[in-house]
Amino acid sequence: MTDMPTALSLREVGPRDGLQNEDPVSTETKIELIDRLSGTGVSRIEAVSFVHPRAIPQMADAAEVAAQMTRASGVRYSALVPNFKGAERALDAGFNEIEVVVSASDTHNKKNLNRSTAESLDDIAAIIDLAHGRGATVQVIVSTAWGCPYEGEVPTERVMWVVNTAAAHGADSLSFGDTTGMATPTRVTRLIGETRSAHADKPLNLHFHNTRGTGLANVLAALQLGVTDFDASVGGLGGCPYAPGASGNIATEELVHMVEDMGIDTGVNLDALLDTAAYAERAVGRTLPSQVLRAGPRTRLAQS
Amino acid sequence: MTDMPTALSLREVGPRDGLQNEDPVSTETKIELIDRLSGTGVSRIEAVSFVHPRAIPQMADAAEVAAQMTRASGVRYSALVPNFKGAERALDAGFNEIEVVVSASDTHNKKNLNRSTAESLDDIAAIIDLAHGRGATVQVIVSTAWGCPYEGEVPTERVMWVVNTAAAHGADSLSFGDTTGMATPTRVTRLIGETRSAHADKPLNLHFHNTRGTGLANVLAALQLGVTDFDASVGGLGGCPYAPGASGNIATEELVHMVEDMGIDTGVNLDALLDTAAYAERAVGRTLPSQVLRAGPRTRLAQS
Numbered sequence: 283m284t285d286m287p288t289a290l291s292l293r294e295v296g297p298r299d300g301l302q303n304e305d306p307v308s309t310e311t312k313i314e315l316i317d318r319l320s321g322t323g324v325s326r327i328e329a330v331s332f333v334h335p336r337a338i339p340q341m342a343d344a345a346e347v348a349a350q351m352t353r354a355s356g357v358r359y360s361a362l363v364p365n366f367k368g369a370e371r372a373l374d375a376g377f378n379e380i381e382v383v384v385s386a387s388d389t390h391n392k393k394n395l396n397r398s399t400a401e402s403l404d405d406i407a408a409i410i411d412l413a414h415g416r417g418a419t420v421q422v423i424v425s426t427a428w429g430c431p432y433e434g435e436v437p438t439e440r441v442m443w444v445v446n447t448a449a450a451h452g453a454d455s456l457s458f459g460d461t462t463g464m465a466t467p468t469r470v471t472r473l474i475g476e477t478r479s480a481h482a483d484k485p486l487n488l489h490f491h492n493t494r495g496t497g498l499a500n501v502l503a504a505l506q507l508g509v510t511d512f513d514a515s516v517g518g519l520g521g522c523p524y525a526p527g528a529s530g531n532i533a534t535e536e537l538v539h540m541v542e543d544m545g546i547d548t549g550v551n552l553d554a555l556l557d558t559a560a561y562a563e564r565a566v567g568r569t570l571p572s573q574v575l576r577a578g579p580r581t582r583l584a585q586s
Numbered sequence: 587m588t589d590m591p592t593a594l595s596l597r598e599v600g601p602r603d604g605l606q607n608e609d610p611v612s613t614e615t616k617i618e619l620i621d622r623l624s625g626t627g628v629s630r631i632e633a634v635s636f637v638h639p640r641a642i643p644q645m646a647d648a649a650e651v652a653a654q655m656t657r658a659s660g661v662r663y664s665a666l667v668p669n670f671k672g673a674e675r676a677l678d679a680g681f682n683e684i685e686v687v688v689s690a691s692d693t694h695n696k697k698n699l700n701r702s703t704a705e706s707l708d709d710i711a712a713i714i715d716l717a718h719g720r721g722a723t724v725q726v727i728v729s730t731a732w733g734c735p736y737e738g739e740v741p742t743e744r745v746m747w748v749v750n751t752a753a754a755h756g757a758d759s760l761s762f763g764d765t766t767g768m769a770t771p772t773r774v775t776r777l778i779g780e781t782r783s784a785h786a787d788k789p790l791n792l793h794f795h796n797t798r799g800t801g802l803a804n805v806l807a808a809l810q811l812g813v814t815d816f817d818a819s820v821g822g823l824g825g826c827p828y829a830p831g832a833s834g835n836i837a838t839e840e841l842v843h844m845v846e847d848m849g850i851d852t853g854v855n856l857d858a859l860l861d862t863a864a865y866a867e868r869a870v871g872r873t874l875p876s877q878v879l880r881a882g883p884r885t886r887l888a889q890s
Contacts, residue, residue, distance in 0.1 A: 431887060498802065
């Protein structure tokens with residue numbers, strides 16, 4: 283395990299990927315969640331997405347959230363955007379880091395963004411130009427990177443075509459999204475290897491879902507290749523729109539709990555994070571899938 | 587990932603470790619579960635434990651279950667025993683593979699077996715003599731190998747003292763139990779390394795719980811060291827007596843689903859296993875924690 287990093291940069295996506303898959307909560311609750319997360323020591327927070335409110339009503343108040351949340355020093359805040367219009371709104375709201383999402387599989391991209399993958403890649407070129415012109419950076423998130431809920435397997439060549447196109451358009455960093463938890467460790471190893479071979483200098487973020495239980499095993503495979511940037515959702519907020527009752531994003535506290543015990547620094551205070559996960563659970567009014575939220579850290583003792 | 591094995595020998599522990607942590611089910615249901623599991627292709631089944639019915643009423647009918655279950659060819663059946671008396675009962679019931687359990691931590695061993703770890707190790711010497719005299723093999727399972735819910739950390743030296751004593755007494759194989767899910771990958775790697783250094787030829791089985799979400803990551807760390815023998819529980823039957831609502835054993839179908847996708851053969855038919863997990867869920871009348879049971883295999887497509 284010699285290539286293992288000594289520190290990670292975690293991006294908390296509960297306020298965005300989490301809440302957009304839960305019943306709507308108030309603007310105040312979103313702001314409270316983001317501000318609590320800022321206090322946990324997490325490096326990055328994906329605060330909102332600027333999507334059409336008809337598509338995702340949970341994010342209709344993105345601009346208000348962005349205006350009212352506290353921007354803590356030492357925390358990087360980002361917004362996810364699906365298209366040029368969303369990018370303009372995100373920049374107007376003061377974000378200097380935006381993420382633009384595109385699916386490697388056409389069917390998922392069409393359902394998600396109402397256009398083909400190739401059309402989205404054209405949009406991405408314009409978005410990157412826009413953002414760079416306004417001093418912001420753009421991460422291109424490639425969804426369905428390890429499989430698509432509509433098409434099944436997505437050929438690695440197809441994923442690499444998206445990656446190569448995004449890089450040619452000037453993406454500042456890349457992220458792979460395991461949209462419905464179809465990744466397994468050997469697949470993770472393979473895709474990281476291909477991406478490193480082609481784009482050694484491009485920062486790489488990984489976004490795993492635990493839909494089929496492999497989330498932390500996939501993280502381990504990536505850690506062993508020295509990957510340092512991961513998304514996770516507090517409490518495991520979110521869920522999977524394609525499989526009722528299944529988990530969504532890996533839970534931030536499960537990730538922190540595991541890697542800190544392995545000697546990898548996340549900067550996160552686990553107790554503060556667990557308090558925030560409990561808050562998130564109350565906010566959405568359902569039991570969240572995080573195991574560490576249920577069982578506590580490994581050193582929590584039972585009553586003797 | 588070059589040391590990865592090409593095939594595993596999975597031991598299904600749902601009928602024992604699973605059901606002993608659920609509300610009692612009928613003898614017929616236990617037999618039906620075991621017989622359905624035999625049909626999935628799993629290599630080994632831990633069918634029952636011979637414990638005092640006052641301690642674990644769920645296992646009071648162990649002899650009846652053993653007498654009435656079908657012993658499918660190609661499947662190895664075993665029984666878990668806590669002491670000499672249990673070993674006699676298991677041998678009388680026709681088992682030629684028994685597992686004897688001892689906790690590395692004294693407090694857990696006293697609560698579980700009402701004696702110290704050292705006293706249990708003395709019992710184990712007698713149990714091994716008894717079993718060998720009757721042509722049976724004995725696996726010594728070291729519980730709380732990565733931590734104890736009462737004592738917290740368990741020093742590796744203490745675990746190795748138990749292992750070394752068990753080996754000196756003639757244990758045919760060893761197993762480590764992560765009783766409350768306190769293991770993380772680096773801890774797994776370390777303990778396997780120490781055990782291999784001291785007992786290179788002794789077969790090693792691993793028994794992980796997913797109480798804190800690290801179950802499959804720990805499996806991956808062990809696979810990378812060539813470990814081939816793992817326990818798992820269909821559907822994730824069981825739960826954790828120390829943390830209400832938390833997961834217990836790793837779910838067999840999550841393990842099969844992950845490793846088969848990695849090119850590692852388990853011999854298990856995943857569809858048959860999922861049917862059996864659904865049966866187990868109906869039998870215990872609660873939603874089981876298995877993610878693959880909820881979401882289906884990675885290639886299951888959503889409605890387009």
